[in-house]
Amino acid sequence: MSETTAILSTFAKDIHSGLSSNPKCLSSKYFYDETGDQLFQTIMGLEEYYLTRSEFEIFDQQKKEILKSFLGEDTSFNLVELGAGDGTKTKVLLKYFVSQGVDFSYSPIDISQHVLDVLSEDLGESIPKLQVNAIQGDYFDALAKLNENHFQKEVVLFLGSNIGNFSNGSAPKFLTRLGDNLSTGDLLFIGFDLMKDPNVILSAYNDKLGVTKEFNINLLRRINKELGANFDLEGYEHFPTYNPITGETKSHLVSNKAQEVFIKATGETYSFDAWEAIHTEVSQKYSLKMIHQFAEQAGFKVIKNFTDKNNFYVDALWEKI
Numbered sequence: 001m002s003e004t005t006a007i008l009s010t011f012a013k014d015i016h017s018g019l020s021s022n023p024k025c026l027s028s029k030y031f032y033d034e035t036g037d038q039l040f041q042t043i044m045g046l047e048e049y050y051l052t053r054s055e056f057e058i059f060d061q062q063k064k065e066i067l068k069s070f071l072g073e074d075t076s077f078n079l080v081e082l083g084a085g086d087g088t089k090t091k092v093l094l095k096y097f098v099s100q101g102v103d104f105s106y107s108p109i110d111i112s113q114h115v116l117d118v119l120s121e122d123l124g125e126s127i128p129k130l131q132v133n134a135i136q137g138d139y140f141d142a143l144a145k146l147n148e149n150h151f152q153k154e155v156v157l158f159l160g161s162n163i164g165n166f167s168n169g170s171a172p173k174f175l176t177r178l179g180d181n182l183s184t185g186d187l188l189f190i191g192f193d194l195m196k197d198p199n200v201i202l203s204a205y206n207d208k209l210g211v212t213k214e215f216n217i218n219l220l221r222r223i224n225k226e227l228g229a230n231f232d233l234e235g236y237e238h239f240p241t242y243n244p245i246t247g248e249t250k251s252h253l254v255s256n257k258a259q260e261v262f263i264k265a266t267g268e269t270y271s272f273d274a275w276e277a278i279h280t281e282v283s284q285k286y287s288l289k290m291i292h293q294f295a296e297q298a299g300f301k302v303i304k305n306f307t308d309k310n311n312f313y314v315d316a317l318w319e320k321i
């Protein structure tokens, strides 16, 4: 890289290291600029994208049981949500808990202050009685801060199969670190997308309208815009794969010709062979056995699994040992 390295953003450094690797890769955490957020909102409403609908069904149909399990022997708790987003699904639970007169507060944690502002305003209007305490920042910093000031039981939500973006190698480390920031008896309510008919899974990442393709290609558009690159957006095919043995779903952008791209921010040119691929995302699918192993490895006890009627998806409730 050129001598400007020292002043390069983390974004530029990550993109440089990904495009210099073999095979090439780019991190899915960079999908979410404003356009990426909007595209993901659209994905959540797609016919093929069963994940959101399945989790919504679990909340809607089993909210009474969920509340009972959250409370356990206690009479109150603090509900913490990691990566709250727009809170559409969570609202089903929040509304129900408020209607039942439950003594709880809600602390959404997100890296984006903008997301938190929109969510807080929306909740102020739709559930005015709800006590909201939004925290901007890194998940672990925010959890540590909460743990200092709270004597109530924490119930941490990590929904949407966001855990799926971690490889199976890195997920246990993340979950262990999460547990390190909790106290004995605290709860983790975590959404996992289950293994199922491979065709159903592949369609969810290759929708007819091409929204997921746009979502994937938007990463290149973002690099063009923010790092001054000249990716030809027509020069890459969207290609997801699912491995039914490991449960790994991967998204790729495949270069449909030999081509080069120049990125101003790194001062470098990157070459693609014809049909060379960039790996852009992992969306891991799980068996219940894998999920139980994760809980054990990370120091949690399994309390209950909540699944939808199709058995497509599970929200697992774990207790910190």
Ligand code: AVJ
Binding pocket: 043, 051, 160, 161, 162, 164, 165, 204, 205, 212, 215, 281, 282, 283
């Ligand atoms: C937000 C990570 C759960 O992997 O299913 C949707 C993102 N990627 N379509 C997922 C996504 C392509 C989504 N997660």
